[in-house]
Amino acid sequence: MKAGTNLEKILESGQFAVTAEVGPPKGSSPAVIRRRGELVRNSVDAVNVTDNQTAVVRMSSVAGCAILKTLGVDPIMQIVCRDRNRIAIQSDVLGAIALGIGNILCLSGDHQRFGNHPTSKSVFDIDSMQLIQALKNMRDEKQFISGEEVSGEVPIYIGAAANPFADPFEFRVARLAKKVKAGADFIQTQAVYDVDRFRRWMEAVCERGLDKEVHILAGVIPIRSVGMARYMRDYVAGVTIPDEIITRLEQAEKAKEEGVRIPLEIIEQLKEIPGLHGIHIMAVGWEDIVPEVVERAGLLPRPVL
Amino acid sequence: MITITEQKPFEEILQSLEKNTAVYIIGCGTCATMLHTGGKSEVLTMKERLEEAGKKVTGWMVIPTACDQLTKAALVESARTIQEADSILVMACAFGVQTVGFYIEMQVYPALNTLFVGKEEGPGHFIDVCMQCGNCVLASTAGICPLVRCAKSLLNGPCGGSVGGKCEVNPDIPCAWQIIYDRLAAQGRLVELDKIEPIRDWGTSASGGPRWFNVVTSDE
Numbered sequence: 001m002k003a004g005t006n007l008e009k010i011l012e013s014g015q016f017a018v019t020a021e022v023g024p025p026k027g028s029s030p031a032v033i034r035r036r037g038e039l040v041r042n043s044v045d046a047v048n049v050t051d052n053q054t055a056v057v058r059m060s061s062v063a064g065c066a067i068l069k070t071l072g073v074d075p076i077m078q079i080v081c082r083d084r085n086r087i088a089i090q091s092d093v094l095g096a097i098a099l100g101i102g103n104i105l106c107l108s109g110d111h112q113r114f115g116n117h118p119t120s121k122s123v124f125d126i127d128s129m130q131l132i133q134a135l136k137n138m139r140d141e142k143q144f145i146s147g148e149e150v151s152g153e154v155p156i157y158i159g160a161a162a163n164p165f166a167d168p169f170e171f172r173v174a175r176l177a178k179k180v181k182a183g184a185d186f187i188q189t190q191a192v193y194d195v196d197r198f199r200r201w202m203e204a205v206c207e208r209g210l211d212k213e214v215h216i217l218a219g220v221i222p223i224r225s226v227g228m229a230r231y232m233r234d235y236v237a238g239v240t241i242p243d244e245i246i247t248r249l250e251q252a253e254k255a256k257e258e259g260v261r262i263p264l265e266i267i268e269q270l271k272e273i274p275g276l277h278g279i280h281i282m283a284v285g286w287e288d289i290v291p292e293v294v295e296r297a298g299l300l301p302r303p304v305l
Numbered sequence: 306m307i308t309i310t311e312q313k314p315f316e317e318i319l320q321s322l323e324k325n326t327a328v329y330i331i332g333c334g335t336c337a338t339m340l341h342t343g344g345k346s347e348v349l350t351m352k353e354r355l356e357e358a359g360k361k362v363t364g365w366m367v368i369p370t371a372c373d374q375l376t377k378a379a380l381v382e383s384a385r386t387i388q389e390a391d392s393i394l395v396m397a398c399a400f401g402v403q404t405v406g407f408y409i410e411m412q413v414y415p416a417l418n419t420l421f422v423g424k425e426e427g428p429g430h431f432i433d434v435c436m437q438c439g440n441c442v443l444a445s446t447a448g449i450c451p452l453v454r455c456a457k458s459l460l461n462g463p464c465g466g467s468v469g470g471k472c473e474v475n476p477d478i479p480c481a482w483q484i485i486y487d488r489l490a491a492q493g494r495l496v497e498l499d500k501i502e503p504i505r506d507w508g509t510s511a512s513g514g515p516r517w518f519n520v521v522t523s524d525e
Contacts, residue, residue: 081457082457086504108457108459108464108465109457110466110473111456111457111466111473111474113456113474113475114474122457124457124458124459125507126504126505127457127458127459127460127461127462128459128461128464129460129461129501129502130460130461130501130502130503130504133501133504134504145504161465162465163465163466165468166463166464166465166466166467166468167463167467167468167469167470167480167483168463168467168483168486168487171463171486171498174495174498174499175461175463177499178461178498178499178501181499181501182501190465237465237466237473238464238465238466238468238473240468
C-alpha cells in the first residue's frame with residue numbers, strides 16, 4: 001500500500017469505486033462541509049474537496065479534507081497549480097499528511113479569468129504533470145523538488161485528471177500515458193456525456209495497457225436543470241454535452257428527474273466498459289442527489305475494507 | 306519586433322498630473338508612432354486635451370527613438386522649454402519613460418501602458434511570443450513558446466480546456482499546444498511529446514530578482 005487510504009484499498013482490491021465531490025463554502029463554516037460530507041459518506045468510497053474551483057475563493061481544500069476526516073470520510077485533496085508555487089504546494093502536502101489526508105489529486109486549475117478574482121496574478125510555477133512527478137518523488141525518494149531530503153514518510157495515493165473530450169483527441173491517450181509515467185495511481189475524468197467518444201478513448205487506453213497501470217474513474221455530473229446543462233455546454237471549460245441531451249432535458253416533463261435519469265443511463269453503459277474501475281460523481285451544490293444516484297445505479301452498499 | 310503600447314485613460318493621466326500646472330509632452334517616433342499611441346498627431350491631441358483641462362503645455366517634441374541615448378541630446382536641446390514645465394508627460398513605452406527619467410531630474414509621467422514586445426503575425430496584428438525568461442524552451446516545443454502563449458504556461462500541455470484548436474480562456478486565442486502538436490506531427494516528431502518536461506529554473510526570469518547584463522568585450 002502506498003498510502004493505505006480507503007480509496008486505494010477499494011481500487012487495489014479490484015472493486016468498482018465510487019467517489020463524489022464536495023465544494024467547500026464561500027465562508028468559514030465547518031458545518032457546511034460536515035453536512036455535505038454526512039450526505040454522501042455512506043454512498044461513496046472517498047470524497048474530493050475542490051481547490052478553489054473555477055477560480056472562485058472558497059475554504060481551502062486541506063481544511064475541508066481535515067473536516068471530512070473527522071467524520072470518518074476518506075478525503076481526496078485537490079491541488080491546482082494556479083495559485084501556489086512549488087514552495088507552498090510542498091508545504092501543503094506535508095501539512096495534509098500530518099492531518100491524515102492520503103489522497104491527492106493534481107490539477108492545472110481553471111484559469112483565474114473565469115473566477116471572482118480575474119485581476120489576480122497566476123502562478124503556474126509547475127504544471128500538473130510536474131506536480132504528479134514531484135509528489136511521487138516525495139513519496140518514493142523522500143525528496144523535495146530541490147533534491148533535499150524530506151523527513152518522515154510521505155504516504156500519498158496520487159490522482160490526476162484526464163479529459164477525453166478535449167483536443168487533439170489523438171493526444172489524449174498519450175497525455176494519460178505521460179501522467180501514468182509521472183506517477184499517477186488513479187485518474188478521475190471530466191464528465192462523460194458522450195459515451196461513444198469515451199468508449200473510443202478507453203479502447204485506446206486499454207490497447208496501450210494503461211488500464212493495468214492506473215485506475216480510471218469516469219466523471220459523471222447529474223444535471224439539475226436545462227439551464228445548468230446549457231451553462232455547462234457553453235461556459236464550463238472542457239465539458240462537452242451533445243445536443244440530444246439538451247433536447248431530452250428540454251422536452252422532459254420534469255427536467256430534474258431527467259437530469260438524474262441521464263447520468264444513470266450513462267453509468268449503466270460505463271459499467272460495461274472494459275478497463276474502467278469506477279465513477280466520480282461531481283454534483284457540486286447538489287450533493288443531496290448523490291446517495292440516490294449511487295443507489296439507483298446499483299452500487300450500494302459500498303464495500304467495507 | 307515592436308513594443309506594444311496603448312494610451313492610458315485620460316482621467317488617469319490627469320490624476321497623475323493633479324498637482325502639476327505646466328506640462329512638457331514627449332512622443333516617440335518609433336513604436337508608439339507606428340501604433341498611433343504616441344506619434345505627432347497623438348501628441349498634438351494630448352496637448353489640446355490637457356489645455357482644455359486647464360494645464361499649460363510649455364512645449365512638445367517627438368524624439369525619433371525615445372529609448373536610445375540620443376534622447377539625452379534632445380532633452381538638452383529643448384532644455385529651456387522643458388524647464389518652464391513642472392512635469393514631463395511621456396507618450397512612449399516604459400523604456401522611453403525611463404530613459405527620459407534617467408537623463409533629467411524632473412517629474413516624469415507615463416501616458417501609455419506598455420503591454421509586450423510584439424511580433425507582427427499578420428498586417429497590424431501583433432502577438433506576444435516571448436516572456437524573456439532567460440531559459441529558452443523552444444527546442445522542445447517546435448519553436449512556439451508555451452510559457453507565454455499558453456494561458457497556464459504548461460510545459461506538458463495541452464490542458465483539458467483545449468477544444469477545436471482554441472484556448473479555454475478565450476475562443477479568439479489559438480491553443481498554443483495544438484499548434485505545437487500540429488507542427489511536431491508535421492515534422493514527424495510527435496514521439497518527443499512523450500518526454501515529461503522537467504520542472505523549470507525560473508531563477509533566470511524576473512522571478513529571480515532584478516536583472517542586468519554586462520557586455521564582455523574581447524579586450525577583457
